[in-house]
Amino acid sequence: MALFDWKDSRLGEKETKILEAAMDEFIAEGWNGARMQSIADRAGLKKSLVHYYFRSKEKLYRETVWRVMEYFFTTVLGQTEGKENFEDFLRSFINSVVDATGLNPRIPLFLMQELSRGGEVVCSILHDILSLQEIPVTTVMRIHIARAIEKGEIRPVDPIQFILSLLGACLYFAMAEPIIREIGKREGFLDQFDRQAFLEQRKEAVFNQFYYGIGGKRSE
Amino acid sequence: MALFDWKDSRLGEKETKILEAAMDEFIAEGWNGARMQSIADRAGLKKSLVHYYFRSKEKLYRETVWRVMEYFFTTVLGQTEGKENFEDFLRSFINSVVDATGLNPRIPLFLMQELSRGGEVVCSILHDILSLQEIPVTTVMRIHIARAIEKGEIRPVDPIQFILSLLGACLYFAMAEPIIREIGKREGFLDQFDRQAFLEQRKEAVFNQFYYGIGGKRSE
DNA sequence: TTAAAGTTTGACCAGATGGTCAGACTAAAT
DNA sequence: ATTTAGTCTGACCATCTGGTCAAACTTTAA
Numbered sequence: 001m002a003l004f005d006w007k008d009s010r011l012g013e014k015e016t017k018i019l020e021a022a023m024d025e026f027i028a029e030g031w032n033g034a035r036m037q038s039i040a041d042r043a044g045l046k047k048s049l050v051h052y053y054f055r056s057k058e059k060l061y062r063e064t065v066w067r068v069m070e071y072f073f074t075t076v077l078g079q080t081e082g083k084e085n086f087e088d089f090l091r092s093f094i095n096s097v098v099d100a101t102g103l104n105p106r107i108p109l110f111l112m113q114e115l116s117r118g119g120e121v122v123c124s125i126l127h128d129i130l131s132l133q134e135i136p137v138t139t140v141m142r143i144h145i146a147r148a149i150e151k152g153e154i155r156p157v158d159p160i161q162f163i164l165s166l167l168g169a170c171l172y173f174a175m176a177e178p179i180i181r182e183i184g185k186r187e188g189f190l191d192q193f194d195r196q197a198f199l200e201q202r203k204e205a206v207f208n209q210f211y212y213g214i215g216g217k218r219s220e
Numbered sequence: 221m222a223l224f225d226w227k228d229s230r231l232g233e234k235e236t237k238i239l240e241a242a243m244d245e246f247i248a249e250g251w252n253g254a255r256m257q258s259i260a261d262r263a264g265l266k267k268s269l270v271h272y273y274f275r276s277k278e279k280l281y282r283e284t285v286w287r288v289m290e291y292f293f294t295t296v297l298g299q300t301e302g303k304e305n306f307e308d309f310l311r312s313f314i315n316s317v318v319d320a321t322g323l324n325p326r327i328p329l330f331l332m333q334e335l336s337r338g339g340e341v342v343c344s345i346l347h348d349i350l351s352l353q354e355i356p357v358t359t360v361m362r363i364h365i366a367r368a369i370e371k372g373e374i375r376p377v378d379p380i381q382f383i384l385s386l387l388g389a390c391l392y393f394a395m396a397e398p399i400i401r402e403i404g405k406r407e408g409f410l411d412q413f414d415r416q417a418f419l420e421q422r423k424e425a426v427f428n429q430f431y432y433g434i435g436g437k438r439s440e
Numbered sequence: 441t442t443a444a445a446g447t448t449t450g451a452c453c454a455g456a457t458g459g460t461c462a463g464a465c466t467a468a469a470t
Numbered sequence: 471a472t473t474t475a476g477t478c479t480g481a482c483c484a485t486c487t488g489g490t491c492a493a494a495c496t497t498t499a500a
Contacts, residue, residue, distance in 0.1 A: 266480085
């Protein structure tokens with residue numbers, strides 16, 4: 001039932017059930033839409049018990065955000081080790097992000113609704129997560145890119161700008177899918193839409209776009 | 221005070237004030253976070269009056285979503301007329317989207333929270349908007365791209381995939397800015413962050429990324 | 441056996457929240 | 471002057487919501 005794999009051997013059976021229910025509820029409804037009663041129902045327990053194990057809604061929410069972010073920053077973005085050349089690295093990164101978010105669009109949307117609330121929770125948790133990692137994921141990626149530039153494998157680009165563009169391109173479809181489908185229905189593309197095939201095309205298209213560009217010849 | 225320019229000469233003074241307040245409230249708080257009392261306060265009117273002019277919260281919400289989407293689809297995405305070559309078209313599109321969302325990140329985030337609720341409202345409104353336009357914006361863009369491909373200006377790409385990547389790359393920073401700043405603070409890039417300058421770099425970087433790619437030579 | 445600690449329950453609460461309504465007030469039409 | 475239609479207000483309401491609490495029940499420790 002859980003949207004992705006987390007697990008905490010330190011937690012008892014009831015706590016696990018509650019947290020699982022809370023994650024489902026928060027990810028589906030967001031902070032403002034989530035209801036403690038609904039979390040209790042999902043867990044098959046009384047509401048008072050939810051309060052007994054986790055003092056407040058806020059605490060459950062933080063636990064949820066923590067796990068979601070940890071999943072995203074390690075499982076999704078962290079699949080970049082061991083790739084020798086930049087092409088492989090890029091392909092593997094795109095596959096990982098498109099697959100994860102295509103499989104579960106609610107997760108990036110959940111993070112967005114949190115950002116829409118100001119993102120204080122997400123930032124404070126991010127702070128903690130980054131503190132825990134010896135070498136943060138983003139640094140790993142930046143080094144990857146810097147090395148490829150040195151080796152002349154790719155042209156010199158600002159790693160941050162590159163990552164921002166890439167991540168946006170990978171995430172956007174999953175988040176905006178309802179809109180895109182509506183337009184597609186209306187304007188005739190996307191007839192007989194095969195989602196899985198589309199995601200495969202998407203990976204290929206993003207790779208080609210970012211690796212080869214659309215047509216300009218480099219000026220140097 | 222209004223986040224962007226809309227206006228409806230058919231609406232009276234009070235109605236305009238209420239709708240303005242409602243848009244501010246909904247865009248800041250989302251559907252679940254918005255409060256009718258808060259809308260009334262923003263407008264400087266009694267809550268009963270808000271209900272008098274607009275029957276329900278739902279109706280005000282739909283009016284808000286309608287205007288936000290119309291703004292986004294015409295003002296932001298529609299600035300593509302009169303560009304002769306693809307390079308100009310691409311630059312102008314990127315500038316328009318990065319500027320609009322950089323100036324007001326809440327708007328794309330608002331649409332995302334709506335999508336997070338399932339996007340039924342956004343889709344039904346999108347349906348109406350598309351019905352009203354003689355030639356929908358996306359079609360205009362698709363034709364633009366198709367023509368550039370014919371002329372050999374750019375290599376053949378799937379227009380939909382291209383637009384998705386581009387839009388994602390343009391929107392992502394504005395939406396995820398809090399996260400990016402947190403990481404930047406932590407990992408040492410983005411010291412003494414000058415937002416406006418960064419947005420300018422962003423436009424340039426996105427254009428170069430999409431036009432020139434990152435380094436691969438095209439296989440044909 | 442008994443005390444202490446941990447668990448579970450249902451009743452309860454204070455404060456929101458969207459929405460209604462009778463009636464007062466006001467301006468235009470007759 | 472009187473009717474009529476539109477505008478405005480404050481009181482009110484049913485429902486929901488996160489959270490509390492005393493008391494009952496269960497497990498563990500002494």
